[in-house]
Amino acid sequence: MTAKISPKAKLGCDVTIGDFTVIHDNVEIGDGVRIGSHCAIGIPTAAAQGRPLIIGANSTIRSHTTFYEGSTIGPGLQTGHGVLVRELTTAGPGLQLGSQTDIEGDCTLGDYVKVHSDVHIAQKSKIGDFVYIHPRVMFTNDPWPPSLITAGVTVKSGAVIATGSLLLPGITVGTGAFVAAGSLLRGDVPDVHCVAGNPAVVFARLDRFFHPAHGTFHPWLKRFREKYPAEAEDGIQALIKQIDGLIAKTREDARNKTNR
Numbered sequence: 001m002t003a004k005i006s007p008k009a010k011l012g013c014d015v016t017i018g019d020f021t022v023i024h025d026n027v028e029i030g031d032g033v034r035i036g037s038h039c040a041i042g043i044p045t046a047a048a049q050g051r052p053l054i055i056g057a058n059s060t061i062r063s064h065t066t067f068y069e070g071s072t073i074g075p076g077l078q079t080g081h082g083v084l085v086r087e088l089t090t091a092g093p094g095l096q097l098g099s100q101t102d103i104e105g106d107c108t109l110g111d112y113v114k115v116h117s118d119v120h121i122a123q124k125s126k127i128g129d130f131v132y133i134h135p136r137v138m139f140t141n142d143p144w145p146p147s148l149i150t151a152g153v154t155v156k157s158g159a160v161i162a163t164g165s166l167l168l169p170g171i172t173v174g175t176g177a178f179v180a181a182g183s184l185l186r187g188d189v190p191d192v193h194c195v196a197g198n199p200a201v202v203f204a205r206l207d208r209f210f211h212p213a214h215g216t217f218h219p220w221l222k223r224f225r226e227k228y229p230a231e232a233e234d235g236i237q238a239l240i241k242q243i244d245g246l247i248a249k250t251r252e253d254a255r256n257k258t259n260r
Helices: 219-226 230-257
Strands: 027-029 038-042 053-055 066-068 193-197 200-205
Touching: 027 038, 038 193, 053 066, 200 230, 219 230
Parallel strands: 027 053, 038 066
Antiparallel strands: 193 200
């Protein structure tokens, strides 16, 4: 069976669509997009407030992935298999979503965010640029479950959330921060600091987080900048400068506190 494509959908040039995929009415797909089989693209929902689903150019959407209408995703999207993205989600260029990851809608993701497999991102989450989220991380948003209260998680640019971490409603993970695997975050994580445990506590400033055999790893973008396209370089440089500035400030603040 071939794909079912609404005549109302707007498709760019050189778009390929796999068997059994359905493209709904309120959809705009950029040039060079590749969509695998058994996908549902632009599922109608009143929650989208009439907004279209926009998929940027040169994206790859793998099989069994579902997008609701009402989201805007920048160019260069890459999904694994079985991804779900609900309405009113916005994302910058270069978003990567691993297999079985779901974004529950009304979320904002910055530029070049990397999300591994089996990650749950709850409604009202806000994620900055160049954030790295490892497998089986869970964002939550209901502080008194079950309730009608929504308190989304904020993760600022350059942060890393390692495997299996749980982020409770309303917390903020600071710029360049590192969250160790299996952590339970009940409170905010300061900029350029590393936390671990249940509940998570600070164990090091970013510049003091190192391996004896391999040295300092963070800011991690210094090691991985070649993994990004050339157009990301300005953003990488600006973020590294910001992180280095925050480290210098916290170092100076700690020195002044000691000298009082």
